[in-house]
Amino acid sequence: MIQSDQIVGKSTSDFAVGSLQLSGRAFLAPMAGVTDLGMRRAAERLGAALTVTEMLDADFYLDRDPAAALRAEGTGIAHHVVQIAGCRPETMAESARRAEAAGAAMIDINMGCPAKRVTGGFAGSALMRDLDLAAGLIRAVVRAVKVPVSVKMRLGWDADSLNAPELARRAEAEGVAMLTVHGRSRCQFYQGDADWTAIRQVKQATALPVVANGDCKSLEDADDMLRLSGADAVMIGRAAVGRPWFVGEVARHLAGLPQSAPLDAATRCAVALEHYRTLLELMGAAQGLRHARKHLAAYAAYVQSPDSAGLRRRLVVSENSAEVESLLVSLFESEERAVAA
Structure with a gap:
């Protein structure tokens, strides 16, 4: 097994999410079918301050679906974050309790997935069309667990309903510890460029730590994301596939640490x-x-x-x-x- 201090330096850029103390400001995004345990272990060992599981369907997870159990696995992860998705408060609460009991250090609520199979069940980014339901889900999960709870969202459902700032305010009122915002609407899916500037409105709407997500492909991108969004940290997705060490490189860069030579x-x-x-x-x-x-x-x-x-x-x-x-x-x-x- 590769030891982290053989590859990465010690970050001095501490970051707190509720009671959770992190050592940097670059996180690995949850990606369905991608952020399996192997990738999360590699990214964390190579310097990622936080990694998140693939999205778990709350109903399947409670039914002990084998695939959901694999996605929820966190053995060997220092800060194990489980992301759950659903549209029923009682189910979301119970799945959060189960994840916490299994060792989760934080629960992340998915309100950003644009996939039709998810939004068709009124989960994921579809929740941004009903902020009362979204707030009820958040309330249920926060009350169900003792670990910090975060929410990952988009800018809104479409260009005419960019309501992420309002959802952020309501999430903060319900006791959420951190927000992650992907700089696109649901209807954009992954088309066009992520709008990092639009994330600034979320940061201005809340006192919570805000993480900017979408299109971070280089160290320069990370700088621009934070400058344009005003966010506190960055979350990296597709650019880390095939190079999980990239998240750690960004973390070191944002901490002002010298970059080591490229991995041979x-x-x-x-x-x-x-x-x-x-x-x-x-x-x-x-x-x-x-x-x-x-x-x-x-x-x-x-x-x-x-x-x-x-x-x-x-x-x-x-x-x-x-x-x-x-x-x-x-x-x-x-x-x-x-x-x-």
Whole structure:
């Protein structure tokens, strides 16, 4: 296992969420089908101050659905944050209690997911169309647990109803400890650019810590996000896929710490291998291999080698878990050879 102090420095940029003390201001966003335990472990070990599980459907979680249980797994995570979604206060409250009992250090309420299968059940960002219901859900969850509760939202449902500031005020009144705002409306999905400036209205509406989310792809983006939004921290999603160390790089940058040299191929290979092995252990060889392909393809995309294309193709179609590991090692070794040449 890679030790964090081999790769990252000690952040001095402390950040408090209720009683939870964090060591930085860059977080890994929850992403359905992506932020599995392996990715969260890697991101945290490499400097992310906070990571969040994939979204859990509160009903499925209470029914002990095996897939929901896998998403909720937090073994080895220092600050285990469980994100839940639903539209019934009693179900959300009970799922929050269960997550807390299982070791969650914080509960995050999803009010930002734009997927039709979620909004069709009046959960996720659909809650921004009914702030009374949203406030009732928040109230139920806050009262159900002792750990801090956060809310992740969008700017609003569409361009004509950008009501994130009002939801922020109501969430604060109900006892929420932190807000995360994705700089798009629900109807934008992931199209266009995230509007970091619009997040400033949320920051001005509340005394709570506010986290800006959406389109942070570089250290310069992180600076601009905080400057334009007035937010206290940044949350990084798609840009961390295939490079979970990027969140830690942003955390160090925002803390004013010197950047270490880019991770070499051998270190990135070790991160990818540990992530892959975690998925096999957690899900079993067959399911773990299938689930890992998106991550393996993303890790491979950052390998710089003129002869890597064939290895990449074989890596993401192999049905043999041992062969996948061998191909992954060969892929990163091809970069080492290219650098040495």
